[in-house]
Amino acid sequence: MTLFPSNTGAAFLKGDNLKTFLGCLSVFGSAFLFYLATVVVKWSSNAGLSIDPAFFVFSRFLAGFIFICIYMGIARTPPKPTNYHYLIGRTVANCLAVYCFFRAVDLTSVAEGNILNMTYPLFITLFSWILFKRERDLVSVLIVLAAFAGVWLILSPGDMDLNPDSIWGLASGISAAVAIMYLNLSRRVHDTETTLFFLFGLGGVIIFLVFRKEIFMPDIEIFKYLLMCSFFSVAGQYFITLGFKFVTSVEGGIISSTRILLAAVLGPYLTSDPALSAAGWAGAFLIFAGNVYLTLRKVK
Numbered sequence: 216m217t218l219f220p221s222n223t224g225a226a227f228l229k230g231d232n233l234k235t236f237l238g239c240l241s242v243f244g245s246a247f248l249f250y251l252a253t254v255v256v257k258w259s260s261n262a263g264l265s266i267d268p269a270f271f272v273f274s275r276f277l278a279g280f281i282f283i284c285i286y287m288g289i290a291r292t293p294p295k296p297t298n299y300h301y302l303i304g305r306t307v308a309n310c311l312a313v314y315c316f317f318r319a320v321d322l323t324s325v326a327e328g329n330i331l332n333m334t335y336p337l338f339i340t341l342f343s344w345i346l347f348k349r350e351r352d353l354v355s356v357l358i359v360l361a362a363f364a365g366v367w368l369i370l371s372p373g374d375m376d377l378n379p380d381s382i383w384g385l386a387s388g389i390s391a392a393v394a395i396m397y398l399n400l401s402r403r404v405h406d407t408e409t410t411l412f413f414l415f416g417l418g419g420v421i422i423f424l425v426f427r428k429e430i431f432m433p434d435i436e437i438f439k440y441l442l443m444c445s446f447f448s449v450a451g452q453y454f455i456t457l458g459f460k461f462v463t464s465v466e467g468g469i470i471s472s473t474r475i476l477l478a479a480v481l482g483p484y485l486t487s488d489p490a491l492s493a494a495g496w497a498g499a500f501l502i503f504a505g506n507v508y509l510t511l512r513k514v515k
Contacts (some may be wrong), residue, residue: 238461239470241454246474248327248451250481252444253320258441258484260321266437268317269426271444275313278445279452294409301403302413308394309419313448314385319384320412324488329478330499331371331384336469336506337362338392351501356509365501368494390447395459402460408457415449472506475499 252275261265273353287293294300312332320328337359344355372380423430433441459467479499483490492501 234461235297238458238467241458242462242467243473244473245451245453245455247477248447248454250474251450252447252478253325253329253478253483255440255444255447256317256320257325257488258474259437259444261487262436262440264400264437266294266424266440267429268314268321268431270421270433271317271441272310272313273419273422273426273430274441274445275448275452276415276422277447278442279411279415280419282449283408283415287412288406290408292406292408294376295406296409296413297404298401301397302307302405302410305394305397305401305410306414306417307421308390308397309453310364310421312390312394314422315383316392319387322380322383324482325489326385326403326478326482326488326495327369327381328384330475331366331381331503332387332391332457333506334362334366334385334388334502335391335395335473336365336472336509337502338389339396340509342392342396360503362505363500365505368498368501375487383430386497387456396461398456399463399467402456407453407456409459414452414456434452442484450498469475472503475503493512 256266256268256271257417295462312335316328316332319331340355340359368386370378398410451515453469455467458470479491479496482488
């Protein structure tokens, strides 16, 4: 006698269930890849190399644009934009989010930069309250306030003295929230390839024009770090763009929040960053728990 019918797993992984499962898996994979990209940024700093975060961002967009052009050429699928507002909004917000994110990792630590970047589900909820009255309820307000108490513990651990460099991480969370909301809207009318074509192409142009003084012909050592960071970033961007076709912005936000745990646990081993203090762990837990609760409430 078997506890479960032999076709239970097969039945589950069909149709919408399979799409949702693959979407969740894609978003989780993107979280790990994005974390590895920030590890590379910190490795370059530890190696004594002077690489501005803008150069990493530009390399990421350039590599992504080359990849998506080759892919679309082989597949013979040209970009099919239908709503330029979504595409441009997604690109601009993502440029700001990635630059602030890499700047935060460079100036603080991999753990702190990733944890603060992962506040974006909280800001998605906050922006939803502002835009949609049906999203407002007292319990969610209290949960978000508790999560923002966690943000404060990350920003000012122990001595309650705010580190100005930490603001970069918080800014990345705010702009990432806007980028994810635009992505969720864009994926309703655009395929993955079109979304990435505009993100990488237009994003690369924007970063080059704004930070052209920080971009130069790299030597072999610098190129190695740029290439590794670009590979992890492009792969992560592809998986998150693909995944958000099958999950909501809030659901994707909580799955991506596993990067909080990855950064907190692996940081000291991969980048020699100091381990989180007790206050830091408490802050990370409050942010993670807040994301989980808001997602479960949204699903219900």
